[in-house]
Amino acid sequence: xxxxxxxxxxxxxxxxxxxxxxxxxxxxxxxxxxxxxxxxxxxxxxxxxxxxxxxxxxxxxxxxxxxxxxxxxxxxxxxxxxxxxxxxxxxxxxxxxxxxxxxxxxxxxxxxxxxxxxxxxxxxxxxxxxxxxxxxxxxxxxxxxxxxxxxxxxxxxxxxxxxxxxxxxxxxxxxxxxxxxxxxxxxxxxxxxxxxxxxxxxxxxxxxxxxxxxxxxxxxxxxxxxxxxx
Amino acid sequence: xxxxxxxxxxxxxxxxxxxxxxxxxxxxxxxxxxxxxxxxxxxxxxxxxxxxxxxxxxxxxxxxxxxxxxxxxxxxxxxxxxxxxxxxxxxxxxxxxxxxxxxxxxxxxxxxxxxxxxxxxxxxxxxxxxxxxxxxxxxxxxxxxxxxxxxxxxxxxxxxxxxxxxxxxxxxxxxxxxxxxxxxxxxxxxxxxxxxxxxxxxxxxxxxxxxxxxxxxxxxxxxxxxxxxxxxxxxxxxxxxxxxxxxxxxxxxxxxxxxxxxxxxxxxxxxxxxxxxxxxxxxxxxxxxxxxxxxxxxxxxxxxxxxxxxxxxxxxxxxxxxxxxxxxxxxxxxxxxxxxxxxxxxxxxxxxxxxxxxxxxxxxxxxxxxxxxxxxxxxxxxxxxxxxxxxxxxxxxxxxxxxxxxxxxxxxxxxxxxxxxxxxxxx
Numbered sequence: 306x307x308x309x310x311x312x313x314x315x316x317x318x319x320x321x322x323x324x325x326x327x328x329x330x331x332x333x334x335x336x337x338x339x340x341x342x343x344x345x346x347x348x349x350x351x352x353x354x355x356x357x358x359x360x361x362x363x364x365x366x367x368x369x370x371x372x373x374x375x376x377x378x379x380x381x382x383x384x385x386x387x388x389x390x391x392x393x394x395x396x397x398x399x400x401x402x403x404x405x406x407x408x409x410x411x412x413x414x415x416x417x418x419x420x421x422x423x424x425x426x427x428x429x430x431x432x433x434x435x436x437x438x439x440x441x442x443x444x445x446x447x448x449x450x451x452x453x454x455x456x457x458x459x460x461x462x463x464x465x466x467x468x469x470x471x472x473x474x475x476x477x478x479x480x481x482x483x484x485x486x487x488x489x490x491x492x493x494x495x496x497x498x499x500x501x502x503x504x505x506x507x508x509x510x511x512x513x514x515x516x517x518x519x520x521x522x523x524x525x526x527x528x529x530x531x532x533x534x535x
Numbered sequence: 536x537x538x539x540x541x542x543x544x545x546x547x548x549x550x551x552x553x554x555x556x557x558x559x560x561x562x563x564x565x566x567x568x569x570x571x572x573x574x575x576x577x578x579x580x581x582x583x584x585x586x587x588x589x590x591x592x593x594x595x596x597x598x599x600x601x602x603x604x605x606x607x608x609x610x611x612x613x614x615x616x617x618x619x620x621x622x623x624x625x626x627x628x629x630x631x632x633x634x635x636x637x638x639x640x641x642x643x644x645x646x647x648x649x650x651x652x653x654x655x656x657x658x659x660x661x662x663x664x665x666x667x668x669x670x671x672x673x674x675x676x677x678x679x680x681x682x683x684x685x686x687x688x689x690x691x692x693x694x695x696x697x698x699x700x701x702x703x704x705x706x707x708x709x710x711x712x713x714x715x716x717x718x719x720x721x722x723x724x725x726x727x728x729x730x731x732x733x734x735x736x737x738x739x740x741x742x743x744x745x746x747x748x749x750x751x752x753x754x755x756x757x758x759x760x761x762x763x764x765x766x767x768x769x770x771x772x773x774x775x776x777x778x779x780x781x782x783x784x785x786x787x788x789x790x791x792x793x794x795x796x797x798x799x800x801x802x803x804x805x806x807x808x809x810x811x812x813x814x815x816x817x818x819x820x821x822x823x824x825x826x827x828x829x830x831x832x833x834x835x836x837x838x839x840x841x842x843x844x845x846x847x848x849x850x851x852x853x854x855x856x857x858x859x860x861x862x863x864x865x866x867x868x869x870x871x872x873x874x875x876x877x878x879x880x881x882x883x884x885x886x887x888x889x890x891x892x893x894x895x896x897x898x899x900x901x902x903x904x905x906x907x908x909x910x911x912x913x914x915x916x917x918x919x920x921x922x923x924x925x926x927x928x929x930x931x932x933x934x935x936x937x938x939x940x941x942x943x944x945x946x947x948x949x950x951x952x953x954x955x956x957x958x959x960x961x962x
Contacts, residue, residue, distance in 0.1 A: 308646055313845040319810045319956060320851040333807065337799035340643040344799070346668035347640075357692040358673035365672065369641045370944070370955060373802075446809075451802045469798060 311335040344373045348503075351379045351396075356389035363395035367402040374451060374470045377405055378504045381473040406474045426472065428528040430456065430521070439521060441466065441528070448472065456524070462512030464520065466494060468530070471504040478532055482508045484520075485527035493520065543689045546606075547581050551683070554612055556580065559619050567623035572630070575681035579622045579697035580615065582686060587693055602699070618699070625698040630678055633702055637677050640668060642955070651703050663710070670709045671696070810956065813949040816873075818855045819865040820946060823890055824874055824883040825939075826904050830925070833907065834935040837921045838958035842914050848957070849914065860905045863897070866890065877946040 311332035318324045318332075350362035363383060366376055383396035384407060397407050427444035441454030454468040466482060482494040494510035508530075510520065550556040560577040564570055583602055590598035604614055635647040648668055674696040676685060696705050821839075825832040839852050859865050866874075866887045875884045890897045915921050918936075922929045940959060944951025 308649070313848075315807065316845040316848040316957060317851075318807060319814060319953060320845075320848040320855075321811060321814065322847055322851055333800065333803050336643075337796055337803045339645045340803065341796045341799040342645060342665045343640050343643045343668065345662075345665040346672060349665065349669040350673040353669075353673055355673075355692050355694070357690055358694075360690065361676060361692075362673055365637075365641070365677070370940075370951065371643075371948070373643070446805075451798065451805060453798070453801060470802075 308335060340373070344375050347373075347376050348379050351376070351383060356387075356392050359383065359387065359392045360389065360395045363392060363399050367395075367399040372399075372403045372405070374473065375503050377403070377473045378476050378502055381405075381407075381476050382502050385477075400473070406472075425529050425531040426452075426475070428454070428524075428530060430524040430528050439525070441468065456521070458521070464494070464510040466508040466510065467505075468508065469503075469505045471500055471506065471530075473504065475500045475506070475530075475532075476502060476504055480506065480508070480530045480532055482510065483529050483531060484523040485529055491523070493523070543581070543585060543691070544687055546585055547683060547687055549606060550581060550584065550615075554606070554615060556615075556683075559616060563616075563619035563623040566620065567627045569623060569627050569630070572623070572626050572678075574683065575630075575678050576619065576622055576626060577683050578681035578686050579626075579699070580619055581683065582691050582695055582697045583618060583622070583699055584615070585691070586695075622698045625701055629698065629702040633671070633698075634678055636668070636671050640672055642959075651706060666710060667706050670706055671702075674705075674709070806952070809949045810953045813947065813953055814852075815855065815859075815865075816867060816870045816947070817943065817950040817953050818852065819859045819862075819867070819870055820874065820883075820943065820950060822856050822859040822904060822908070823866050823901075824886050825942075826900070827882045827886045828880075829903075829907070831935050831939060832904075833911065833925060834921060834932055835939045835954070835958075836908065836911055837915050837924065838936055838939070839954075840911070840913060840915050841921075841958065842916050844957050846914075852957070853908070853913065857905070857908050860901045860908070863894070873946050879942050879945050 310328065314324050314328040314332040315336065318329055324332075347362055347366065350358055351366075353359050353362070363380060366372060366380060369376075372380075377400065380396040380399050384393055384400060387393045387396065400407050426449060429442050429444045430439050431442075438458070439456040441452075441456060443449035443452045449470065449472050451470040452468065452472075453470060454466055456464060456466050458464050477499050479496040479499055481492050481496075483490050483492050494508040496506045497509045498506070500506040547556075556577055557573070560573040560580070564572050564576055569576075584604040584606070586602060588600045588602045588604070590600050592598050602614075602618065604618065605611055608614070632647055632651070636651075639646055639648070645664065645668070648664060648671070651667065674692075674694060675681075676690075694709070696702070696709075699705075700708075821832065821835050825835060836856065839856075840849055871884070871887050871891075874887055877883075890900055912924065915924065918929050918932050922932045925932065936958060940951055940954050943954050
């Protein structure tokens with residue numbers, strides 16, 4: 306199947322026309338493969354040892370109509386901590402152009418940036434099939450496009466929530482998972498390390514007196530990811 | 536004489552004042568038939584003259600410098616003129632390809648780069664293409680940014696590509712320097728291209744590239760179980776994870792790479808669904824809000840009728856726009872809210888409000904729009920055809936189209952994405 310056929314299949318689908326399933330699947334996959342290659346290339350360029358290359362790539366991301374979260378995450382890191390001032394400025398400007406939050410300047414003598422305390426991301430936990438791990442998405446997709454999480458339940462009664470494609474503002478933080486449904490809000494888990502540069506993190510949920518089913522029910526009723534106080 | 540790199544600014548001043556750089560660029564562009572490329576050519580010459588130029592081993596065993604652009608040398612003017620000619624010929628042959636790679640990368644597309652790929656092995660194609668794209672994107676500014684002013688800023692790298700050699704050869708050589716284990720297979724395939732061979736070479740390379748990448752995509756699609764993905768993205772992604780976990784190293788797959796692609800699969804599926812849901816309101820905005828800017832509106836409508844768009848999609852969009860004229864559900868409250876909140880001219884909100892005052896006023900307001908939609912040609916060949924129909928020039932059409940994309944994005948980012956999917960990236 307040619308790239309032209311892929312493109313036409315997707316154009317028809319968006320226009321609301323019926324599209325043969327294999328053609329649509331192939332078109333989606335082709336776009337996904339190309340997207341991942343381009344993202345890899347841009348992230349590579351933003352990680353280049355040459356500051357001219359980093360600045361050049363940062364400047365061109367400002368021209369992109371849409372910014373992939375992995376690229377945004379990398380820009381956020383560069384804007385905060387790159388050695389080259391022009392790279393920092395170009396990265397910050399690219400984030401501004403895309404209406405994204407800039408990382409705060411790190412306080413003197415501290416490692417990592419301080420972020421707003423009111424940074425909260427509401428989550429939606431749901432079951433797709435009874436035998437599959439519960440799936441986690443952003444309650445408002447516009448807040449975290451593409452965010453995807455899986456809640457893996459362990460035999461010990463503990464659990465872990467693996468999240469990818471978090472908003473750039475979370476990069477470098479160690480967020481807390483809070484259940485917000487019935488019986489009042491309660492913190493149930495904490496990141497086992499800082500959110501990585503490509504916006505992924507694992508939240509560890511220790512075993513408690515409550516059953517796993519209780520935990521899942523609480524999270525399905527309401528969940529959010531937030532930065533800890535202090 | 537060994538060339539000592541001077542400061543960029545003093546080098547430029549010397550090239551312009553002492554060696555007539557601008558006049559030389561004019562002559563070279565005129566001879567190559569590429570008017571309007573004088574600034575990029577001058578930029579390329581400046582960067583080339585400033586490159587380190589150590590002696591390298593050549594065929595026959597002798598070591599030679601490649602560029603030999605020494606301002607102190609007696610033959611410098613002749614060598615500068617000669618390199619201007621080389622750069623001009625490569626600009627003529629490769630500028631469209633270079634531009635296309637940059638433009639497409641902005642849209643996360645690789646159509647042109649796929650025609651340049653050198654990979655012969657199936658399992659490294661994605662990484663190879665990512666490397667090649669990195670080299671091009673990081674290897675120089677966009678052509679429309681190349682100028683002496685940019686050169687004076689000093690934002691150049693010793694690795695920069697400045698059309699000193701055909702782009703395909705430069706990519707292949709650069710890849711070899713990064714991945715030296717491939718030296719024997721790639722150097723044998725590098726050749727000097729005349730401009731007339733370009734099309735044939737690209738077509739051949741495209742066939743080879745398409746074969747490899749198409750096979751890769753088919754295998755990833757099977758691995759992802761993307762059949763019916765849009766029906767339940769999460770379910771299919773689950774199946775994909777299970778299949779991924781069963782991969783054996785001997786399968787020749789790269790699980791890490793496929794895992795990265797999985798995130799892109801979910802994103803693409805999600806994005807398509809958003810766009811499909813947004814089409815009706817996007818078309819309603821074009822028909823109802825943009826009617827107060829009729830010239831802009833006509834360019835937008837015609838841009839959605841370009842011949843390069845799938846014919847059935849064009850017809851569906853045209854039917855959708857025509858339906859909006861009489862659809863009293865439009866504008867929806869959401870569209871009105873989005874428009875009021877957007878950084879767009881206030882006339883757009885007023886246009887929507889005026890239609891909601893009653894059926895008679897709506898009919899009167901929409902009558903000219905209905906006539907416009909019915910009278911515009913159902914298909915237009917390209918931007919030039921749009922310009923001719925609107926009795927303007929292509930540049931004006933391009934500006935209007937970009938302006939429309941920006942306005943639609945300001946109202947709703949997905950509106951802009953839908954418009955760009957169909958109407959942008961096409962000439």
